[in-house]
Amino acid sequence: MFSKQKITVIGIAFSLAMFAAGCKKKAPPPPPPPPPLPGETTKPTLPRAPTVAQFSAEPTTIQRGQSSTLRWEVSGAVTGVSIDQGIGTVQNTGNRRVFPTDSTTYTLTATGPGGNTTSSVTVTVTAPPPPPPPPPPPTPTATLESRLGSDVQDAFFDYDKSDIRADARDALTRDAASLKGILSDFPNATIVVEGHCDERGSAEYNLGLGDRRASAAKDFLVGLGVPADRLTTRSYGKERPQCTESEESCWQRNRRAHFSPQ
Amino acid sequence: MNRLFWIASLAAAGLLVMAAQQSTYDLGTITKGERPVLAVPDLRGTAEAQSLMGAFNQTLWSDVSSSGLFKMAPKTLYPLAVPQQPSDFVQPPPVVETPRGRRTQEMTRPPNGGGRWVSDWSGPPVSANYLAFGYTAPQNGVLVLYGNLYDLGKGAAGNPQVINKRYLGTVDEAGARKIAHEFAADILALFGGQTLFGSHIYFTSDRSGHKEIWVMDPDGKNQKQLTHFNSISIESSPSLDGTKIAFTSYVRGNPGIFVFSVDPVRDLRFYNQAASVNSSPSFTPDGKQIVYSSSAGRCCRIFIANADGSGFRPVSSLAAIDTEPKVNPKTGNIIVFTSGRSGPQQIYKMTMDGADVERVTDGTGEAGNPSWHPDGEIIAFAWTRGYATGAWNVFVMDLASHKYTQLTHGEGRNEHPSWAPDGQHITFSSTRTGRNQIYTMLADGTQVQPLTTSGSNERPFWGK
Numbered sequence: 001m002f003s004k005q006k007i008t009v010i011g012i013a014f015s016l017a018m019f020a021a022g023c024k025k026k027a028p029p030p031p032p033p034p035p036p037l038p039g040e041t042t043k044p045t046l047p048r049a050p051t052v053a054q055f056s057a058e059p060t061t062i063q064r065g066q067s068s069t070l071r072w073e074v075s076g077a078v079t080g081v082s083i084d085q086g087i088g089t090v091q092n093t094g095n096r097r098v099f100p101t102d103s104t105t106y107t108l109t110a111t112g113p114g115g116n117t118t119s120s121v122t123v124t125v126t127a128p129p130p131p132p133p134p135p136p137p138p139t140p141t142a143t144l145e146s147r148l149g150s151d152v153q154d155a156f157f158d159y160d161k162s163d164i165r166a167d168a169r170d171a172l173t174r175d176a177a178s179l180k181g182i183l184s185d186f187p188n189a190t191i192v193v194e195g196h197c198d199e200r201g202s203a204e205y206n207l208g209l210g211d212r213r214a215s216a217a218k219d220f221l222v223g224l225g226v227p228a229d230r231l232t233t234r235s236y237g238k239e240r241p242q243c244t245e246s247e248e249s250c251w252q253r254n255r256r257a258h259f260s261p262q
Numbered sequence: 263m264n265r266l267f268w269i270a271s272l273a274a275a276g277l278l279v280m281a282a283q284q285s286t287y288d289l290g291t292i293t294k295g296e297r298p299v300l301a302v303p304d305l306r307g308t309a310e311a312q313s314l315m316g317a318f319n320q321t322l323w324s325d326v327s328s329s330g331l332f333k334m335a336p337k338t339l340y341p342l343a344v345p346q347q348p349s350d351f352v353q354p355p356p357v358v359e360t361p362r363g364r365r366t367q368e369m370t371r372p373p374n375g376g377g378r379w380v381s382d383w384s385g386p387p388v389s390a391n392y393l394a395f396g397y398t399a400p401q402n403g404v405l406v407l408y409g410n411l412y413d414l415g416k417g418a419a420g421n422p423q424v425i426n427k428r429y430l431g432t433v434d435e436a437g438a439r440k441i442a443h444e445f446a447a448d449i450l451a452l453f454g455g456q457t458l459f460g461s462h463i464y465f466t467s468d469r470s471g472h473k474e475i476w477v478m479d480p481d482g483k484n485q486k487q488l489t490h491f492n493s494i495s496i497e498s499s500p501s502l503d504g505t506k507i508a509f510t511s512y513v514r515g516n517p518g519i520f521v522f523s524v525d526p527v528r529d530l531r532f533y534n535q536a537a538s539v540n541s542s543p544s545f546t547p548d549g550k551q552i553v554y555s556s557s558a559g560r561c562c563r564i565f566i567a568n569a570d571g572s573g574f575r576p577v578s579s580l581a582a583i584d585t586e587p588k589v590n591p592k593t594g595n596i597i598v599f600t601s602g603r604s605g606p607q608q609i610y611k612m613t614m615d616g617a618d619v620e621r622v623t624d625g626t627g628e629a630g631n632p633s634w635h636p637d638g639e640i641i642a643f644a645w646t647r648g649y650a651t652g653a654w655n656v657f658v659m660d661l662a663s664h665k666y667t668q669l670t671h672g673e674g675r676n677e678h679p680s681w682a683p684d685g686q687h688i689t690f691s692s693t694r695t696g697r698n699q700i701y702t703m704l705a706d707g708t709q710v711q712p713l714t715t716s717g718s719n720e721r722p723f724w725g726k
Binding site for chain 1: 473494496497510512515516517538539541542555557560561562583584585586600602606607628630631644651652654677678720721
């Protein structure tokens with residue numbers, strides 16, 4: 001009769017032998033399942049490896065800092081499902097939000113009596129766009145304003161007149177080319193043609209005179225092909241002078257059509 | 263009543279035109295002939311009322327002197343003892359005939375009563391015809407003024423007392439000003455005058471950093487900001503009854519018209535027709551319609567609309583820049599307006615349907631800012647006639663005869679005259695001290711009073 005000790009020793013030795021054998025020699029792969037017989041559906045079959053019905057990431061491309069959602073569904077004979085990248089063991093079906101900081105490939109391993117099945121999905125992480133190039137840029141007004149300031153000149157008028165003088169004709173002709181360029185660079189912009197007057201006429205009358213100056217300048221520009229629906233007029237009369245000295249040089253500076261962003 | 267009749271007779275002697283036909287205004291002339299001389303010494307107050315007397319005396323003096331009804335006896339000439347109540351006056355001692363050659367110092371009659379004799383005020387150097395006096399005292403939480411007006415011509419023999427009345431106000435500066443205004447109103451009424459206390463001047467000020475609509479009393483007190491748009495808000499114009507104002511603002515981009523109630527201040531939602539400029543609104547006398555200038559179509563025609571902006575239609579046909587329409591406040595059937603149709607801007611008139619357009623000014627210089635006298639026969643306006651372009655002065659013109667008179671004379675730019683409800687005063691703006699400030703004057707160009715000092719202030723419009 002074996003003593004209890006002997007049994008234990010034999011057991012350990014046997015286990016070690018088995019373990020050593022396992023290390024030395026790969027277990028033979030399970031035989032492939034037989035082809036299904038026609039009409040035979042309920043016939044028990046040998047266990048098959050689990051099927052990964054779905055393993056996806058939504059979206060597959062994210063910006064750094066954003067998340068993606070992994071979704072998986074494993075069917076068949078399953079004893080365990082795990083995902084690498086630190087996720088670990090999961091349910092057969094589920095989802096998980098991930099926040100990769102760099103492009104990462106997630107591998108799902110489904111283990112079953114019939115073997116292991118793996119599936120991978122890659123989440124591509126992009127850096128957030130530098131200053132986003134698409135329109136509208138973050139400071140369109142300043143840019144439009146500076147473009148108007150640098151590329152477009154005021155048109156000046158005679159006292160109590162809204163006729164386009166020769167010098168204003170030249171200025172507006174150059175302005176028309178500049179404005180066309182600016183308007184195509186800023187496809188959503190509307191430009192205000194402001195009409196201004198000097199301090200001498202009466203304030204109410206000047207509101208009208210400024211309107212006529214703005215309209216005259218706009219009409220001239222439209223005649224040169226600047227789209228009419230991108231220009232609007234506004235009279236400031238003598239409410240917004242750019243200088244206040246009571247002398248002709250200042251008065252002339254104020255008798256003008258000026259261009260500003262809407 | 264007998265006394266009042268005598269007062270009226272006296273006043274008529276000096277103020278023939280005014281006493282007989284109160285509201286009429288003879289071009290540029292407020293007073294004809296001799297005006298009564300009025301002495302108004304500083305009144306005093308008992309206890310804490312004394313601290314309010316600066317405001318009181320300034321208000322009383324300003325109201326009576328700016329009325330133009332009196333020649334004000336200068337304060338520097340007044341005797342030292344100022345009576346505060348009728349019992350302060352004493353009879354001069356009778357002149358005692360002394361025995362020949364026995365004149366003694368004690369028996370010599372003093373040369374004057376130091377202010378306690380009526381003759382101290384009626385005789386030289388004061389030489390007043392009337393004396394206003396009295397005192398104030400706080401009683402049971404109410405500031406009481408005991409106000410008196412003496413007709414000094416009645417001397418000691420008759421009863422010189424024309425006004426002897428109590429006036430009640432709150433014990434603060436506002437209360438002191440109120441009782442001064444009321445006392446002054448009673449004095450003015452005796453001479454056919456009308457107090458302006460209670461009327462308001464609407465104007466534009468940029469003192470907040472933006473042009474906003476403001477309102478103040480006709481003496482410049484109680485300046486209050488009505489709009490807070492932080493934009494450009496201009497051209498305020500009250501309805502004749504004083505309950506609403508119309509004005510123009512850029513708060514929504516292009517200049518558009520707004521109509522507000524005054525008390526409480528509330529936007530009554532004026533509908534603006536599509537146009538790059540809707541501006542220069544003013545009410546018809548019944549307050550039910552608004553005339554304004556619009557660039558709809560092309561700048562600018564006079565339009566008329568309901569007070570909410572609906573039902574708008576053009577009145578003038580497009581010729582040039584037409585603006586500043588003002589409807590005759592008396593008849594409601596004539597519009598005066600400014601137009602550039604004959605060249606430099608001039609003043610025109612037409613009927614309410616745009617017919618019978620006629621130029622009012624003679625084509626010289628530039629003219630604008632017409633304002634109707636309450637009687638509907640005379641306008642005040644700004645004109646550069648006789649001066650350089652942009653050198654505006656205030657003129658008045660009788661529309662029937664086209665006779666005109668100039669009221670300001672080149673002290674800065676003088677614009678936007680507007681008649682007071684009394685038809686005797688005009689408010690206007692002037693750059694005479696630098697930036698635009700608002701002034702009042704008698705409609706003869708005298709008694710110019712500055713009302714504003716802070717920021718730039720312009721476009722005054724005198725309403726109820």
